Amino acid sequence: MTEPQFDVTPARARDITSYDIESDVVVVGGGCAGVSAAIGAGAAGADVVLLERTGGLGGASAMSGGLIYLGGGTALQRACGIEDTSEEMHKFLMAATGPGPDEAKITAYCEGSVAHYDWLVECGIPFKASIYGGTFPEPETDDGLMYSGGEDTYPWYEIATPAPRAHIPQMQDKKPGERSAGWMLMHHLAETAERHGVRNEFNTTVERLVVDDGAVVGLVARRFGDSVTIRARRGVVLAAGGFVYNDSMLAHHAPMLLGLNKLGTDADDGRAILMAQAIGAAVKHMDASECAYAGTTGLIAPSIVVNAHGQRFINEDTYFGRVGQAVLFRQDARSVVVLDEETWEKVPPYERMLQPTSVCATLAELESEMGFPAGSLEQTVTTYNEHAAEGKDPIFGKQQHWLKPLRSPFAAIDLRSKMFLTVFTLGGLDTTVDGEVRNVSGETIPGLFAAGRTTSGIPAAGYLSGSSLGDGTFFGRRAGRAAVAD
């Protein structure tokens, strides 16, 4: 590690003479995964305490766009006239979340998706039976269903029958990043947890596990400078988010993410992962990351995106997070959007957050202004235009309705900087479908469970909008239930 880390040395149960707090199940973290775990445990009859380091529930989940990836024929999909099956969803997730998709989790998730949607509705979360037809990643409307993973773009439509699967809690007057549909999700999950008698302990930062003969039996936390001991009679569920705010962990596991914009809260410090690693827990996909690209679909799909050599590298109409991952991991975080005036005029106003950085009459001028190798951009655009005029993109498979030859005047939006990519980590603890944490030998650690971005889950490497809240709520709830049974 590049700088001193937290002290995560486990405490020994025999050294603790009394506990300040005691309950059957203790959940760490009040985001979507933790609150779902608390509900799961509470609904199974357990006495549950939730420890949260801030002054309230929510975490990154409450700041989020609220997209929840579900399918297989949910009631909302059916009400919107969408046909979907868990088999098609399974095929898509196996292909799109790799490399290294977690098949056991994907199978459980697809099979349980319809019932999970019903459960969210039972929790009081409203969904409007309408499909969002726009291109912005987080709909400004209160529509309930949208495509969020490029399912209807190449190559995915050849692999699985496409269906919109992002389920979005209904909410008006959204303020993205502050109070959006994720707030609505958390509002109702918090109320449901309260109904199940979950006790929240705020301003309580968990620092270490308490271990007895290899089993996790509690936690040591800090509250306003004082040490607090907590006993878990049945199990501990770690749901404390990811580690994008821990530069030392990034340097160790995912150096490509250093210097990029971070999506989450500063509580995403990876401490819960380190606490579990300190007793032998295994981790997975620690270099994986969601990567939101500054150019959203309404801007880039009718344009072309080129690398530092003036060459295309992806179908621009696919999920913008997939474009972001391609830019980060395959193009060293450097890309340029090239378009023409006519295209720019048609970009929806709310997708014009980026402005052209160069405007030129000829491609030769633009190429020279951007410092591309001579002839590279001209060659790229000439080939693209020839195919676009015939309604084809044989190289990358962009769909016909986005194809139009680019004509003078041309413009470029220079995105050759890390500041145009925004990331959160996807790697974390290696868990079973019931949230049991595995150790480095592949055995489960008695008493220890985890969920959400503290774990590696559905988005193993490839990401789809909605897969984080989806897997956090789904596997969180399962982890809570399993902790009761432990």
Ligand SMILES: Cc1cc2nc3c(=O)[nH]c(=O)nc-3n(C[C@H](O)[C@H](O)[C@H](O)COP(=O)(O)OP(=O)(O)OC[C@H]3O[C@@H](n4cnc5c(N)ncnc54)[C@H](O)[C@@H]3O)c2cc1C
């Ligand atoms: C602006 C924005 C938009 C997004 N949009 C979407 C979207 O539409 N769909 C989607 O799927 N994902 C989206 N995401 C990502 C998603 O919100 C997160 O990945 C997800 O909420 C993680 O859930 P979690 O429960 O694992 O963590 P969190 O929701 O972050 O909850 C973790 C909680 O643990 C607490 N905590 C941390 N450490 C400790 C500790 N040591 N002791 C006690 N408590 C601790 C934190 O304070 C926090 O409350 C978005 C994220 C952002 C920021």
